[in-house]
Amino acid sequence: MDEWGGSKYIADAELSPVHVTPILIETIHQFFAPHMTTEKHNTEFPEHASENSRIWNANAQWWDDQIGGGNVFQDVLIEPHTERLLEVRPGDMVLDVACGAGRFARRLAKLGAKVIGIDYSDKFIERCKQRNVADGVEVEYHIMDTCDEPAMLSLGEKAFDRAVCTMALMDMPCIEPLMRSVSKLLKPGGYFVFSFLHPCFHSATIQRFVEMGEEQSGRHVVRKGVKVWEYLTPAAWMTEGIIGQPEPQFCFHRPLHLILNVGFQAGFVIDALEEPALPPAETESEGLRWIDMSEIPPVMIVRMQLPVES
Numbered sequence: 001m002d003e004w005g006g007s008k009y010i011a012d013a014e015l016s017p018v019h020v021t022p023i024l025i026e027t028i029h030q031f032f033a034p035h036m037t038t039e040k041h042n043t044e045f046p047e048h049a050s051e052n053s054r055i056w057n058a059n060a061q062w063w064d065d066q067i068g069g070g071n072v073f074q075d076v077l078i079e080p081h082t083e084r085l086l087e088v089r090p091g092d093m094v095l096d097v098a099c100g101a102g103r104f105a106r107r108l109a110k111l112g113a114k115v116i117g118i119d120y121s122d123k124f125i126e127r128c129k130q131r132n133v134a135d136g137v138e139v140e141y142h143i144m145d146t147c148d149e150p151a152m153l154s155l156g157e158k159a160f161d162r163a164v165c166t167m168a169l170m171d172m173p174c175i176e177p178l179m180r181s182v183s184k185l186l187k188p189g190g191y192f193v194f195s196f197l198h199p200c201f202h203s204a205t206i207q208r209f210v211e212m213g214e215e216q217s218g219r220h221v222v223r224k225g226v227k228v229w230e231y232l233t234p235a236a237w238m239t240e241g242i243i244g245q246p247e248p249q250f251c252f253h254r255p256l257h258l259i260l261n262v263g264f265q266a267g268f269v270i271d272a273l274e275e276p277a278l279p280p281a282e283t284e285s286e287g288l289r290w291i292d293m294s295e296i297p298p299v300m301i302v303r304m305q306l307p308v309e310s
Contacts, residue, residue, distance in 0.1 A: 043258050045173040045236050048250055049147060052173050053120055058247050060123035064101040066242055068127070072291070077276045077299055078167060078195050079104060085272050085303040086193045088113045092161040095185060097146060097178065097194075098168035102128035102139060109137040113162070116155065118144040147174045152181035160185050165194040167299070169259065170203075170251050173236075179266035189308045192268065195301040196259070198275065202298040203253045204237035205230040208288040224293050231255055260302070268304035275300050 067074065082104070088094060090112030096105040099117030101124050109115045117139055119125055128141045144151050163182045169175055182192050197203060206226045214220050232255050238248040260270065275297035278290050290298045 041232070041234050041255075041258060043175055043234055043254050043262055045234075045250075045252055046147070047173075048236055048252075049145075049173045052171070052250050053145075055247050055249050056121045056171070057123045059241075059245050059249060060101070060121045061127065062246050063242065064124070064127045066245075068101050068103060068131070070103070072278065073167075073299070074103070076278060078301070079107065081274050081276050081301050082164060082166060082193055082195055083107070083111075085274065085301060086162055086164055086191060088162055093159060095155065095160045095163040095182070096139075097163060097165040097182070098171070099128065099141070100124050100166075100168075102131055102141065104164065104166050105139045105141075106131065106135050106137045108164075109139050115139045116160075117141045118146070118152075118155075120145040146172060146178040146181070149177045149181050152177070153184060155185060157184050158187050161187055161190055163190070163192045165192075167195050167197070169194055169196040170199075170253070171249065173250070173252060175254075175259070176262050176265075179262045179268070183266040183268060183306055186306045188306055190306050192263075192304045192306070193301065194304075195299055197251075198297050198300045199254060199256050199259070200228065200231065201226050201296050203231075204239050204251050205235070205253065208293070210288055224288060226293075226296060234258065256300075263302075263304050268306060270302060271305045272303035273300070 086094075086108075088108055088111050092113045094108050094113045094115045096102075096108065096115055096117040099105045099119050100121075102117050105115045105117040105128070117125075117128060118141070119128075120143060122143050125141050125143050128139070132139055132141075142155075146152060163186055165178075172178065186192065206228050208224070208226050210222060210224045212220055212222050234255070235253045237251045237253060239251045240248055241251075263270075276299060277294050277297040280294040281289075281291045290296075
């Protein structure tokens with residue numbers, strides 16, 4: 001039973017009809033009002049922008065050394081789903097936002113797209129250019145802060161058919177300038193596909209757990225999952241994206257409705273959304289890896305479209 005005795009009230013309501021009167025409505029309002037909030041939470045954390053940039057430069061080369069060649073998240077969860085939603089055609093102009101060391105930008109270039117990648121870490125852009133040569137692809141790169149709208153718009157309004165941002169929204173202190181800029185950079189009908197840690201199930205405020213219980217049949221069963229104790233309030237947390245990285249990084253938690261509303265306010269609509277999860281492990285394990293929890297999606301991938309002007 002919750003703190004308001006919810007189970008009791010539901011049971012009573014099933015036993016006898018309730019006559020709704022103005023007095024009853026006012027009583028309910030007085031009872032629940034202290035537990036409700038209409039506060040508009042802010043999605044932006046500009047006070048952390050400078051330190052966030054410094055940390056990513058400190059971690060960039062180490063990150064590329066660890067996962068520049070891919071990992072299970074990139075190979076199974078993120079890139080195949082993103083590529084399918086992006087629907088890139090040969091000759092498309094594509095903007096890769098927060099491109100990191102350029103892995104996905106190079107993948108798109110190999111599909112025949114003309115790709116421009118941007119990142120505010122000069123260390124990442126340095127790696128991008130080195131890997132361009134090694135992979136024999138042509139991708140144009142710029143050091144650019146997505147919070148700087150004039151710089152973003154210098155890339156050319158209505159110049160791009162597609163834009164993509166792979167697993168970076170939760171790393172950005174500000175997302176409103178990004179959405180506004182991308183909506184102006186895309187041609188009407190263009191897609192913006194972005195992936196990020198699932199804010200419901202994979203944030204700094206969750207704990208993974210494993211427990212054993214006994215079913216009615218007498219058999220024991222092991223269950224794994226996540227516990228969520230904070231969700232609605234945006235927050236900046238320090239965390240490790242990869243265990244052992246040189247410095248902990250910021251993770252900017254925003255609930256789903258705030259993330260999507262920023263896109264809606266910039267003029268986008270959603271026409272596709274996926275919540276991929278890793279396939280079940282081949283062998284039963286009592287571990288707490290995401291591969292051990294195949295019913296819980298650790299990431300979300302959204303496709304927003306800029307409507308065609310009428």
